[in-house]
Amino acid sequence: MRAPLSWIREFTPLEGIGVEAIADALNQLGLEVEGIDEPGRDVNGVVAARILDVVPHPDADRIRLADVDFGDGHVRVVCGAPNIEAGMVVPFARVGAVLPGDFKIERRTIRGVVSEGMLCSARELGLGDDHDGILSLPDNAPLGTDVREILGLDDAVFDLSITPNRPDAMGIVGVARELAAHFGSPFSVDEREPAPLFDEVAGARVIVEAPDRCPRFVALAARVVMGESPAWLQRRLVLAGMRPISNVVDVTNYVMLERCRPLHAYDLAKLPGRGIVVRLAADGEKMTTLDGVERTLSSADLLICDGERRPQGIAGIMGGAEAEVSDTTTEILLESAYFEPSGIALTSKRLGLRSEASARFERGVDPNNAGTGADRAMELLVEVAGAVPAAGAIDVYPEPIERKRITIRTERVNALLGTSLSRDEIAAYLTPLDITLDGPVDELGATVPTFRPDLEREIDLIEEVARRVGLDSIARTVPSSAAKIGGLSSRQRDRRAVGDVLVGAGYDEVYTLPLLAPADLTNVGLETDGLIEVENPLRAEESILRPALLPGLLRSVAYNVAHGAPDVALFESGTVFGLPRPGESLPAERHSVAFARAHHARRAPHEPDRDVDVYDATAALDALAQELRITDIRLDAVAVPGFHPTRAARVVVDGRAVGAIGEVAATVVDALSLAGPVVACEIDVDALLESARTDRMSSPVSRFPASTVDLAFVVDDRIPAAALQKTLAAAGGELVENVALFDVFRSDALGPGKVSLAFSLRFRAVDRTLTDDEVSALRKKCIDAVVAAHGAELRS
C-alpha cells in the first residue's frame, strides 16, 4: 500500500509534523513503513521559465537556442528537444541546479554557443520514462517558482506493509485515522449514503441469489463522457502505484485506494437484460476475465452476471472483458458490493488470480461504506467524466451488518499487558479509533466500527490499547516463576556429543538440502521405493524428502572435488524421512548421522599422503561408540548397496542393525565424479541412543602388577579378528584387562586362506598379584576357547 502524504492530509492536517516523525508513528502503530519515496528530493534548483524565443543553432541542425525568462532574469540555453516553442512554460535547471542521479548543471559551451542551464524532460526530473521532449508546465505557473511545488513533487509517499488483519489501512482514510489518533490531529471524512433507494436505476435491476456470499450490493448508474483523467488524479494514482487507464476506471481505483472501497464500472449498454444477477457458478462453467484469460469455475465461485445470467465478472476479483468500459461507453452501472471474505480468498487462491480488489475483499472491507463509497465515486465522476447520475440508487442489503459490541475489563488489560491503566485511560486510547464506549467502573462496553473486522474479542481491543500506549512505554520484565528449571534432556546432550566427537575426529559439519530427486538415490545405489514425495515441488530436483543423509553428503564431497578440495572429511546430522508407521499420518522421522572421508589422508607436508581406508571410518565410529558408552557394537561383513562388495559392513548395536559403514562403491565414485577412495558411514542416531549402554559407574583401578601373555593363532582368514578378540575377552573373564591385536601375518607357509592373528593379553586382579599358576590356567583357558570356537591353531 503506497500512501502519499498529501492525500493523507486531506483527512487530517498533521500540522507541523515532518515526514520522519510520521514514518516513525506509522511504524509504532504497526503500519510498517518499508520505504519512503520523496520524488522531489533529488530535484534542486529547477524553476518554471517561459520560452520567449527559439532560434536555430548557427552550427548544428538538430539543436536550437532558446531564450527563457525565469522570473528573475533572461538567459539563453541550448536545447535539442523538438517540441519547444515560444510561449511554453517549462522546467528550467539553472546553473548550479542538481537533477536526479546527482547530475549537476554547469555553464557549458555546445558547438561554440554558451548554454546557461538546461530545459528538462520528465525523465530528467525523475518523473517516469518520458524523454520525447521538454515537459510542459501549466501556462499560469508563476515564473521562478520551484517546479517541485508546481508538479506536486514536494510530496512523500509511504510504502506500507499492511498486515492481513487490517483491511481498513489499505485505504488512505484508514491510515489517516490512525495518524490522527496518534498525533491528536483533527480527522474528518465526508460520507453520504446515496438516496433515494429504488428497485431499479436507469432501468436496470439487481438480483442477489447468494446473499450469504454477497450480503450487500449497491448499484448506481450514470451517463458519462469517457476520456483521460485530469493530471491531479493521474498523479495520485501513479504515486500510489497504479496506472491511469480512463477517467471512469481511474475514479473506481481512486475510491478503492482512498476508502478501501473496491468498485466496478460496467458498460451498461453491454449488460444484456440490463441488469445484474449475483449467483454461484456452475461446476465447469467458463468465463474470460479482462486479462484475456479463460477461467474454469467451480460451484464455490461467485459470479456477477448480466440480466440474462451470463457471467460478466468473478465477484470481487476481476471483471470480464465483455462489459468492460471503453472509449465508446456512454452509460455505466457502478457496482459497490460487500462479499464474504473467505469465499473471495478461496476462489482467488484456486484460480491463482489476485487483484487490488480481491486483496481487500478477502481481508474484509467495510460493508457499511458500500453506499458512501459509491456516492464518493459519483461525485468524482461528475467532476472528471462529465457524469450525469441517474436518479436514485439500488441497495440490496437484506440483513444489515451491525457494529459489534465487546466487553473489555480494565483488570484484564493490565493483567495481559503488565500495565496499570485506569478505565478512563483505556477509553481515551480507544475513542479516536471510532470505538464508542460505555459501561460501569471496572469494565467498558465497546461498540466497534465495521471497518475493523479484526475487532471481535476482548483480546483484540487489548491489542488496540497496547498499540495506542506504544510498546516503548511498556516496562520490560522477565517471568519470575520458580517453576523455571532449564536444561537439555539427556537425548539432546547425546546428540550434541555425536557432533562433538565427529568434529574432534576431524570431520567438518555440513548441511545439505533435505529435498532430493530420486536420481540422487539411484546414484548412490539406494532404492527409490517407500519415499515421501513433495506434492508441489518448485524443482524436479527437490521432489522427495531424503530417506538417508549419504546421498546429499556425497554430493557435498563431489562439490568440494569440483572446487579443488578432494581431501575432505564431512559429516551431517539431521532428520531423514520414511513412510508413516502403521496407524500414523505423518512420515516416520529419524535422526541420522552420516560421515565420509575422501581421497587422501594427509600426513606431514614432506611425507607422502596415504589413501583413506575403511579404518579411518571405523575409527570415528569407535570414537562415537566410546563417547555414547555403547559396548555391544559389531560390524557384520555383508554386501551393502552403494558400498564396495567386500569392504563394507552393517553396524549392529545391541543385536539391531543401525547403519552401514565401508568403502563407497567404485560405481558411485564414478557416478558422482568423486576422487576415490571414499569411505563413509551412516547411523540411525535414535536407534543408537535407544540401545543398551553402560552406566556411568566407574570401576576401581588395580594397584597390583599385570601379567602379559602373547598368543598367535592361525585361522581361516574369513573369520573376523573381532570374533577372536571377543572370545578371548570372554574366556579371560574379569581378570583380563585388555586384549589387543598386534600382528596380522599371511604366508604360504600357513596354508592357503589362512592368517595368523597375534594378540597381547594383559591379566590383572584388583586385589592381588596373580600367581604364575593362575596366569598359566588363564592362558590355557583362552587358547582352548579360541581353538574350540574358531577352529584355530595356536602358532608356536
Added chain:
Amino acid sequence: MTTANDLAARAETTAREGADAFAAAGSLDELADAERRFLGKSSALNEIREAIKSVDGSERAVVGKAVSGARADLEAAYSARREILDGEAAALSATRDRLDLTLGPREYQRGHMHPVTRIGRELEDVFVGLGYKVAEGPEVETDWYNFESLNFPPGHPARAMQDTLYVRLGERESVMLRTHTSPVQVRTMESQPPPIYVVAPGRAFRRDTLDARHSPVFHQIEGLAVDEGITLSDLLGTIEAFIHALFGSDIKARFLPSFFPFTEPSVEFAMSCVFCRGEGCAVCSRTGWVELGGAGMVDPNVFEAVGIDPEKYTGFAFGFGIDRVVQLLYGVDHIKNLWDGDVRFSRQF
C-alpha cells in the same frame, strides 16, 4: 732387583705417556683403546703395582704413593678428554639429526561445526540459562498443527503469507513441511500442563529456490512461556534479555505492533544494528535496525485448541530466524554458503 725409585719413576713415565695418549685420541673408540692400555688390567701401572711386592717393606709406601698419584693423573686426563670427545660427538649427532620445525605440522585433523549448529547451541544455552527447556517436533506436520490449531482457518489470508510445500500423504494439502516452528508450541502445550518454559529450535520450509538470499529450508527458534501472570512486559523483557546475552548489553531492542494469527497482541522485534550501532549502514539498509522476528501473547483461541484455560493462564511466544543471526554474527552474505558444504567456508568456523 728393581728399586723402589725405579718403580716410582716408571709410574710417572706411564702417567705421562698415558696422558699424551688420551690427549691424542681422536675419537671415543681411540680413547677407549687408550683407556684399556693405560688403565686396564694389563696396563703398565698394574704391573708396577704388582711389582711392589718385590720392594722392601719400608720402601713400598714410596712406590704406592707414586702409583696412586699416576692413577689419579691418568683418570683426570681420561675424563678431560672424554668430556671433550663426548661434546664433539653430541654436536655431531645434533647436526646430523637436525629437523626443520617449519616443515610441519603433521596434519592434525580438527573438524568444524556448522555455523548454524554453533549459533543454535548458543541460543539454546542462553535460554537454558533463562530457565527454559528445549522442545522438539516433527518437520512434516498436519494442517491442524501447522495452521488450524494456530488460528489459521482454511482460506484465511494469513495462510497466503506462507508458501507451503505439501507432501503427498493423506488428503490433498493435509500434510506439509512445516512453514514455521510454531507447531511445536501446540505439541508442547498438548503434552504437558503449565507452567511451560521451552524453546524449540528447528527447520522450517517454504516454496523457494536456493540462491544468495533464499532457501527452501531455514532455521528458526521458537519460544513459549505459559504460566499464571505472564504479561506482554515479560515478553518484551525476555526478548531484550536474549538480545543482550547474544549481542551485548549495548544493543537495543525495538518492538513494533504486528500481526500473527496465533498471538495477540502481536509484535515484531528488531535490534539496533551490530555493525553501525544504529548509525545506519548497508547491513541494516541504513535504518539502524535489524529485524529479527515476531512474537506476541498466545491467542486465547490457541489456548482453547489445546485445552488450557485462558482466564487462568497467559503466555507469550516468539520466533526468529537462526540463519539471520548467523549471517549477522559471521558476516555471511550468501545463504547458499550454508548449504553447499564447501570446506573453504566451513573451515572458517
